[in-house]
Each structure stands twice: as structure tokens, then as C-alpha cells.
Amino acid sequence: MTVPGAERIVIVGAGPAGIRAAETLVNAGIRPVVIDEGMKAGGQIYRRPPEGFTRPPETLYGSEARKAVTLHTLFDRMVAAGEIDYHPQSSVLAIAGNLLQALAHGGRRDFTYDRLILATGAMDRLAPVPGWQAPGVYSLGATQIALKAQGVALGRRIVLAGSGPLLTLVAVQLLKAGAEIAAILDTSSLGDQMAGLPGMMVRPGLVLRGLVMRAKLGRLYHAGVRLDGIETDGRGPVGMRWRDARGRAHFTECDMVGLGWHLRAETQLAGLAGCAFDYDGDWAQWLPRTDRMGRAGEGLYLAGDGLRILGADGAEVAGRLAAAACLADMGLPSPDVAADLRRLDRCERFARAMARAFPWPAESVRAVPDETIVCRCEGVTAGQLRESVAYGGGEANRVKSLARVGMGRCQGRYCQLAGAELIAGKAGIKVCDAGRLREQAPVRPVPIGAWVRDA
Amino acid sequence: MTSGPQAAGQAGRMVRLADRDRPRVRFRLDGADCAALAGDTVLTAVLVSAPAVRQSEFGPERRAGFCLMGACQDCWLWQEDGGRLRACSTLIAEGMQLRTVPPEDWQ
Ligand SMILES: Cc1cc2nc3c(=O)[nH]c(=O)nc-3n(C[C@H](O)[C@H](O)[C@H](O)COP(=O)(O)OP(=O)(O)OC[C@H]3O[C@@H](n4cnc5c(N)ncnc54)[C@H](O)[C@@H]3O)c2cc1C
Ligand code: FES
Numbered sequence: 171m172t173v174p175g176a177e178r179i180v181i182v183g184a185g186p187a188g189i190r191a192a193e194t195l196v197n198a199g200i201r202p203v204v205i206d207e208g209m210k211a212g213g214q215i216y217r218r219p220p221e222g223f224t225r226p227p228e229t230l231y232g233s234e235a236r237k238a239v240t241l242h243t244l245f246d247r248m249v250a251a252g253e254i255d256y257h258p259q260s261s262v263l264a265i266a267g268n269l270l271q272a273l274a275h276g277g278r279r280d281f282t283y284d285r286l287i288l289a290t291g292a293m294d295r296l297a298p299v300p301g302w303q304a305p306g307v308y309s310l311g312a313t314q315i316a317l318k319a320q321g322v323a324l325g326r327r328i329v330l331a332g333s334g335p336l337l338t339l340v341a342v343q344l345l346k347a348g349a350e351i352a353a354i355l356d357t358s359s360l361g362d363q364m365a366g367l368p369g370m371m372v373r374p375g376l377v378l379r380g381l382v383m384r385a386k387l388g389r390l391y392h393a394g395v396r397l398d399g400i401e402t403d404g405r406g407p408v409g410m411r412w413r414d415a416r417g418r419a420h421f422t423e424c425d426m427v428g429l430g431w432h433l434r435a436e437t438q439l440a441g442l443a444g445c446a447f448d449y450d451g452d453w454a455q456w457l458p459r460t461d462r463m464g465r466a467g468e469g470l471y472l473a474g475d476g477l478r479i480l481g482a483d484g485a486e487v488a489g490r491l492a493a494a495a496c497l498a499d500m501g502l503p504s505p506d507v508a509a510d511l512r513r514l515d516r517c518e519r520f521a522r523a524m525a526r527a528f529p530w531p532a533e534s535v536r537a538v539p540d541e542t543i544v545c546r547c548e549g550v551t552a553g554q555l556r557e558s559v560a561y562g563g564g565e566a567n568r569v570k571s572l573a574r575v576g577m578g579r580c581q582g583r584y585c586q587l588a589g590a591e592l593i594a595g596k597a598g599i600k601v602c603d604a605g606r607l608r609e610q611a612p613v614r615p616v617p618i619g620a621w622v623r624d625a
Numbered sequence: 626m627t628s629g630p631q632a633a634g635q636a637g638r639m640v641r642l643a644d645r646d647r648p649r650v651r652f653r654l655d656g657a658d659c660a661a662l663a664g665d666t667v668l669t670a671v672l673v674s675a676p677a678v679r680q681s682e683f684g685p686e687r688r689a690g691f692c693l694m695g696a697c698q699d700c701w702l703w704q705e706d707g708g709r710l711r712a713c714s715t716l717i718a719e720g721m722q723l724r725t726v727p728p729e730d731w732q
Pocket of ligand 2: 697713
């Protein structure tokens, strides 16, 4: 049933946040449009393999299997009942006025909207390590996606490095699946981790689960390491050079490296839609400015990891809140949000403590040798970036035009934060003053034929 | 680079750990016959038998994908007809003709 004359609401993203937002709107009698890039709904954590894979949810999602199945079932039911207008495998690439421009398999497709809910999720946050441009170096998230959605390991002997909850989780999942892991190298010290622990105790169950997982890693896990570089030959990694917490040098042979430092919100569409941003010290990145419900502006709402990195449970809560705000702004009856606002606070306290326990390695990034590649897309080095700061000043958009950092195919997704750190280090300013790269449409490169043909 | 996945290195990069009993799909990589499993992405299909999907345009290294989620754009490769595709978000299909280097008449 659709409320006659109701406004047209579009949700971008069908992860936990987008699915719960859709459900809230459907419950109010609205039929939202849901656009998602994935082959199947579920988002990152609850990503589903293609047809023909048979591992059960317990194998794929472990302790979160029940939540995954609940969300998948809910979404599939809404699609089957025609309660939502679902467009899978469609990437939203640009926003102009009240028009979304998307690219689907069949070509370009435009969607108009009166209200827009962006639930675009997050991606790995990367810091440059000498040698990381080699083939066979992947993001930690990629390492997990390969296992979850394809049943493969990305190498025969694996080193995982970085920091954050995903580091431990992916290691445990790989070991369980029978992969060989040579080392798990965490750049956060045990001191950082202990300091974050009291704050994380607002969700004791999660802390316990984390500690149990850590225990499974045994002596493969090292805290407080410094990554000196990935040794490579023409084919890819041959080993990782690193120093332990006491400063002793090590070399660990491997043919694959998975790197990641927690997550970075995917905010390109939010930027194009006109959101304001603030630098957040805990998460060490720029995040969109909204009220507690996720209102970012007139008819614009954000939810999930694309707004705050609260994790999957927080994303479900944020999705419901954004949709409730949307309903309230339309003058429609909206659900009581008091309990969800309390849940959101709890998720945020936990997530901020965790972000402090596994911090962004600002100092190591600032100290990378000049020849380290910062931009993987176009091979721009730290030295070239530092030179452009000396020449043009400490501002990210200027550095982008001079040194092309942030200009490549990934549009700064993997170099922006490290670039800002290097700029700040060279110019002697705070990283929040180094400036945020302005978004540019399309937010993903487009086969030019598809764009022109259907325009 | 010469043609054929063997020219790109002896063995593949990816190792199958689970869900191995899916129907086989045949495709061609740089003119050589290759096999994959239904449900493989093009990236999986290629990297099970080869170490990279293409040469970098900006550096000496080869490319083998990085994010597997459509964000980094590291994994584009060519089709025999000159079209390009993003390997991590496209499923392999029977008879696909893929190239790690642009088709000759494109260079
Ligand atoms: C690779 C990866 C692995 C993770 N693994 C775990 C894990 O194992 N356990 C855990 O607790 N947390 C994990 N996380 C974090 C967890 O995924 C998130 O906390 C949770 O999924 C957030 O939900 P969300 O709805 O905000 O976003 P997501 O689940 O990320 O969903 C966002 C959706 O939006 C779509 N989208 C984005 N941009 C566009 C666009 N322009 N056009 C169309 N669609 C778009 C994406 O395809 C995606 O389906 C992982 C994160 C990543 C990036
Ligand atoms: S591997 Fe990053 S887009 Fe395909």
C-alpha cells in the first residue's frame, strides 16, 4: 500500500542501515526506491556470495549469522511483496539537483527524489607502507570479501597488518578456513589497547568475543609493531620487514599482504549532495555533519558507516532513525525513537573507545620514506607530495592539482587521509587544517560509452 | 608482455578454500584456454590461474586488484572486443574472452 501523493524517497545502499531505513518507511506505508551496487542486498558485513555457493550462514557470518539471515529475509520479503522498488547492481555516480544519476547493467538510469537517504557504508582505511603498490597486496576488507563471497584466499602464505577489529576477525576467519597465516602485525600498542578498554566495556559481550578471538591467534599476533616495508619481486610480495614493540627487526616471508587500519566512511555522495564535514579526531577522518537522527540538510539524511563508523548494529539503528526523521519531516506519524537514540549513544561510545584503542598510525605515516608510493593509482610518492607542499602550500586540493594525489581512479579514497597527514607533517600544521578533498562526479569512473550513449 | 597466462607467471595467486564443487566455466585469457567455476568473479577466475590482471599504466608493477569492492578501480581488464570491465564486480561467463593487455589493434 502506498500513501497517495506521498513524496518519492530514495535510499542509496542496501546494507544494514539501508535495509532498516527501507523497513521503517514500508511500515509507514511508503514504497521507497532502493539503489545498491551489490549483486545481492546485505552490504559489507552481510555480503552474500553469488548463486551456487553452499556454505551456510553460520560458516559465512559466524556469531552474526542470525542477524545476517534476519536482514536478508526481511529485504527479500519486501522485494517479493513489491513493497520497495529495488535496483541492484546500480551505482549512483552523480547527484544534480533532485536527480540521481546511476549506472546499471543496462546503461545509465536517472532517479528523481524528494528525499534522499544515503547509507553508503565504509571501506578500508589505508596507510601507505613501502611496497604496498605491488600486486598481491590487498586491503583487509578485500581479504575477507575473497573468503566470504568467493571462498578463496588471496595467497598461499599471508601476512595481515594494520589495526582495528577487522585485523583480528579476518585472521580468525582465514585460519578457520584453512589458510596459512605467517603473522598478524598490529601497529597499535598493548598500551593503546588497554587505554581503550574501559570505554569499550559499554558492550562487554563484544569485548569478550574480541579477546577470545585474539587468544586464538596465539603467537602469530604481535602488537605495537612498526612496518618497515613489503619486499617484492615482479610477481608480488616475498616478505614483510617489520620491527616489534622492542624495536627488534624481523622479516616474515609471505606471498600476500592484507593491510587495513579500521574503516573510512564512504562520503563521496554526501559531499556531492552538499553535506558539511568536520574532522573527527577519534576516527581520524572527515565525517558529514548531521543531527542525532542523521539529518544533514533539507530532505537529506545519512545513516550507517557512511556517517559514523559504529559497526553493523549501530548501522541498523541509524537506518531506522534516518527513516523516522524523514517521516517526521513529511508530517507523517513516525515511530518512537527514544530507545534507538539510547542504543545509538551506546554504539557510539563503544566505537569511539575502539577507535582510540586501535588508532590511525599518524606518526608512521608522517615518517614514511620519500620513495614510498602514496597514491597507488598513479604512483605518486611521498617525496613528490612533500615537494608540492614546499612549493604550493599545505592545502589538500592544491597538492592534488600539483602532485596529482587524489586525482587517480580511486578518487582519493585510499590516499586522502595519508596525504593529509603528510601535508600536515611537512607544513607543520594540524591534520584537520590540511583541508578535505572536494568530491567530483562521477564518484566512480564510468565507461564513457555507457554515459554518453544513454545521456 | 607476450600473451598467455603462463607468460604472466607460472601459477595463480588465489587459492580455493571452500565451495569448490560448482559447475565449470570455460573462458580465454590472452588467447589461452582457462577454466573457472560458476559464481567466480572475473578477478577470481583470472587470479586462480594468473598472478595479475594487467600492467600498471603508471608504474613498473602489475595489477591484481586491491579492494574487491568496486572502490579502488585497480582491477579493470580488457575483453577481446576492446571493451573493459571491472573484474571484482563482474561474474565470469562461459566463453568470455579476456586480455591482460589491450587488443593489438588498440595499442
Ligand atoms: C570490506 C568490509 C568488511 C567488513 N567486515 C565486517 C565484519 O566482518 N564484521 C563487522 O562487524 N563489520 C565489518 N565491517 C563493517 C561493517 O560492514 C559495517 O559496520 C556495516 O556493514 C555498516 O552497514 P552500512 O549499512 O552502513 O553499510 P554497508 O553494509 O557497507 O552497505 C553499504 C551499501 O551501499 C552500497 N553503495 C555504496 N555506494 C554506493 C553507490 N554510489 N551507489 C550504489 N550503492 C552504493 C554498497 O554497495 C553497500 O551494499 C566491514 C566493512 C568493510 C568495508
Ligand atoms: S579490486 Fe578494487 S575495484 Fe576491483
